[in-house]
Amino acid sequence: MNRKLKTKLPSAEHLLPSAGQRGPPRENRSKRAYDKSAQPLCPLERDDLVRVRGEGRWGPVAQVLKETTPRSYEVLTEHGSRIRRNRRHLLKIPRTESHDPENGDAVEVQSEQLGEQGEQGNDLTDTESSPVDSPSSGVERVERPRRSIVKPKRLVEEC
Secondary structure (H helix, E strand, C coil), rough: CCCCCCCCCCCCCCCCHHHHHHHHHCCCCCCCCCCCHCCCCCCCCCCCCCEEEEECCEEEEEEEEEECCCEEEEEEEEEEEEEEEEHEEEECCCCCCCCHHHHHHHHHHHHHHHHHHCCCCCCCCCCCCCCCCCHCCCCCCCCCCCCCCCCCHHCCCCC
């Protein structure tokens, strides 16, 4: 017989595989497979804005207070509670002009320009829209592509 029998009966020591022989190659193979797509996470700085992972999706915005351990951060949520989370559960949000204190004057200038446009456009008719609602006011609203709905000709009433 050319196969090893699995039995509870005693057998010779040289026929039994040792646990040390099986472990490392399997571990190395698993590590290589995991490391193919794994990437290191960049460290977070104090006052960075992040989203906190909770219940399977990214939750509300929070602010990083401090790094407690190399992979753990203490954050302050929108509700004012302090929580400690692993780096894997924090998603860094890129800073925009409205959140950046260095560019605060740029935001003020932009709001002043909108105010001036509103003063000039006070004599609008019913067919015109206000500058705040129009897409040319600086913030363009991009709509998602939609499926065109074509009603069947046999159901359309012709006048």
